[in-house]
Amino acid sequence: MIIEWLTGFTLVVGSGFMLVAALGVLRMPDLLTRMHATTKAGVLGAGLIMIGVALHFASGPVFAKAVAIIAFLILTAPVAAHVIGRAGYFMGLSLWEKTTVDELKGRYDEATHTLTSPPDVDTPPDDQGRA
Amino acid sequence: MLHYAIIVSYVLLSLALVLGFIRLARGPSLADRVVALELLASLTVGFIGVSVISSGRAPFLDVAMVLALTAFLAAVAFARYLEKGGQRSDH
Numbered sequence: 586m587i588i589e590w591l592t593g594f595t596l597v598v599g600s601g602f603m604l605v606a607a608l609g610v611l612r613m614p615d616l617l618t619r620m621h622a623t624t625k626a627g628v629l630g631a632g633l634i635m636i637g638v639a640l641h642f643a644s645g646p647v648f649a650k651a652v653a654i655i656a657f658l659i660l661t662a663p664v665a666a667h668v669i670g671r672a673g674y675f676m677g678l679s680l681w682e683k684t685t686v687d688e689l690k691g692r693y694d695e696a697t698h699t700l701t702s703p704p705d706v707d708t709p710p711d712d713q714g715r716a
Numbered sequence: 717m718l719h720y721a722i723i724v725s726y727v728l729l730s731l732a733l734v735l736g737f738i739r740l741a742r743g744p745s746l747a748d749r750v751v752a753l754e755l756l757a758s759l760t761v762g763f764i765g766v767s768v769i770s771s772g773r774a775p776f777l778d779v780a781m782v783l784a785l786t787a788f789l790a791a792v793a794f795a796r797y798l799e800k801g802g803q804r805s806d807h
Contacts, residue, residue: 589718590717592718592721592769593721593722594721596721596722596724597724597725597728599762599765600724600725600729600732600762600766601728603728603732603758603762604729604735606732606755607731607755608735610735610755611736611738616745616747616748616751619739619748623751623754623758627758627759630758630762631759631761631762631765631784634761634762634765635780637765638765638768638769641769644774647777650778650781653781654761654777654780654781654784658761658784664788664792665754665787665788665791668791668792668795669747669751669754669791669794669795671795671799672747672795672796673745673747673798675799676745676746676747676799678745678747
C-alpha cells in the first residue's frame with residue numbers, strides 16, 4: 586500500500602519535472618539557458634520515474650536496470666550539455682541581450698580556434714620566485 | 717491510486733513532448749534543435765518507464781537503457797559536426 590503511494594508520487598513528480606523542463610526549453614531566451622532547463626530538470630524527472638519503476642517491481646534485475654539507467658543519465662547528461670554548449674558558443678550564437686558576463690569574450694580567436702589566457706595568469710605576482 | 721497516477725503521468729509527459737516538439741520545429745539555430753531532440757529522448761525514457769509500470773512488462777526497460785545511450789551518442793556527434801564543419805549560423 587505504502588509502496589503503491591510512493592510509486593504514484595514519484596511518477597507524478599517526475600513527470601511534473603519533465604513538463605517543467607519542456608516548458609523551459611520552449612520559453613527560455615537563448616541556447617545556454619534552454620540547455621540549463623533541459624539538462625537538470627529532465628534528468629531529475631527521468632531519474633524519479635526510474636526510482637518509481639524500481640519500487641513498483643521490487644525485484645533484483647529490475648532494480649539493477651533502473652539503477653543503470655539512472656547512472657547513464659547522470660553520467661551522460663552533463664557531458665552532452667557541455668559539448669553542445671561549447672559547439673553553440675564556437676558557432677557564434679548570440680547570447681541573451683540581458684547577459685551580464687561573457688568570460689570568453691575577446692579571448693577566443695575564431696580563425697585559429699584557440700583561447701588565450703586571462704591577463705593576470707601571464708604576469709605572476711611579484712613575490713613569487715624572487716625572495 | 718496507482719492507476720490515476722499513471723494516467724496523470726501520461727498526460728504530463730504528452731504535454732511535455734508537444735512543447736519540446738514545438739521548440740524542435742521552431743528553434744532558431746541547429747544547436748537549439750539538438751537540445752530539443754535530447755530533451756525528447758529523455759522524455760521518451762520517462763515515457764517507457766511509465767509504460768513499463770502500466771503494462772507490467774519489465775523487459776521493456778532495456779529499451780529505455782539503449783535509448784539513453786544512443787541519445788547521448790547522437791548529441792555528441794551533432795555537436796562535433798557543428799563545431800568542425802557545420803554552417804556557422806542559420807538564423
